[in-house]
Amino acid sequence: MTRLLIVGPQGSGKGTQGVRIAEAFGIPAVSTGDVFRAAVAEGSDLGQQVKTVIEAGDLVSDELTSAVVRDRLSQPDAQGGFLLDGYPRNVSQVMHLDEFLEGREEGLDAVIELSVPRDESISRLTLRAQEQGRTDDTEEVIANRLGIYERETAPILGVYGTRGIVVQIDGVGSLDEITARIVAALEARGIARDAAA
Ligand code: AMP
Numbered sequence: 001m002t003r004l005l006i007v008g009p010q011g012s013g014k015g016t017q018g019v020r021i022a023e024a025f026g027i028p029a030v031s032t033g034d035v036f037r038a039a040v041a042e043g044s045d046l047g048q049q050v051k052t053v054i055e056a057g058d059l060v061s062d063e064l065t066s067a068v069v070r071d072r073l074s075q076p077d078a079q080g081g082f083l084l085d086g087y088p089r090n091v092s093q094v095m096h097l098d099e100f101l102e103g104r105e106e107g108l109d110a111v112i113e114l115s116v117p118r119d120e121s122i123s124r125l126t127l128r129a130q131e132q133g134r135t136d137d138t139e140e141v142i143a144n145r146l147g148i149y150e151r152e153t154a155p156i157l158g159v160y161g162t163r164g165i166v167v168q169i170d171g172v173g174s175l176d177e178i179t180a181r182i183v184a185a186l187e188a189r190g191i192a193r194d195a196a197a
Contacts, residue, residue: 002027002081002191003106005088007157008114009149010142011121011128012171013178017114018085020179021186024193027081030072032065032089057141059089059148066096073100090152094159109191111160112182114171121146 002025008014015031022029036054039047046068050060059065069087072078088094101107116124122142129137136145160166167185171178183193 002083003101003108004081004083004110004112004186004191005108005160006083006085006112006114007153008171009116009118009121009153010145011124012114012116013124013175014085014114016175017112017171017178017182018083020175021112021182022083024179024183025081025083026193027083028077029083029085030069030078030087031085032060032069032087033085035068035072036060055135055141057136057144057148059152062090062092062096065089066093066100069097070100088156091155091159094156108160108165110186110189111157111166112186113157113166113168114178115168116171118146120172 004021004025004027006014006018006021015033018029018031036046036050040051040054041047046064049064053060065087069084073082084097088097125137125142126139128134129142136142157166167182167189169178169181169185173181186192
């Protein structure tokens with residue numbers, strides 16, 4: 001039973017590494033960004049509520065986001081563990097998640113902090129904008145999202161840091177190298193793939 005969170009600035013590769021690590025541990029990767037983008041693409045009620053916020057690179061409200069996550073983590077496939085990507089994204093969401101997990105007598109085993117220099121993030125995001133055409137990957141929106149990361153999301157690492165569960169990973173290198181770094185760092189903390197399931 002492994003419960004993980006991956007945190008990093010936009011363009012750090014956290015989405016890609018999150019999926020790889022979740023696969024390695026046999027747990028679902030739960031990305032709030034993916035949930036919101038899928039809702040927008042479907043044109044569902046949720047999608048209509050979040051579309052303009054996402055396109056501006058701002059944060060969806062804590063209440064709505066936390067409700068989406070509680071719902072997702074209550075599904076059967078998340079009972080044996082999960083990897084969260086993109087949530088919590090501020091200290092208030094950390095408190096929402098704490099309350100939810102405490103109610104289930106659960107907690108996070110580790111918080112993976114993926115670090116990349118700011119100019120590397122920007123160049124990766126610019127490339128992704130060309131390849132995937134994400135509406136929130138324009139230069140202005142990228143700057144907004146990175147600013148929000150520094151102001152609102154980075155402080156959650158301080159909170160988890162005091163709990164001693166942050167695992168710092170250098171996010172520069174090939175995809176395989178970085179995945180191997182994360183797996184090794186988790187194993188060094190006794191969080192092994194064999195213990196998953
Ligand atoms: P991401 O793919 O994680 O960068 O998320 C894309 C967008 O979805 C963000 O820029 C926000 O607008 C929204 N979003 C994702 N996760 C959250 C969250 N935990 N809280 C608020 N908004 C979020």
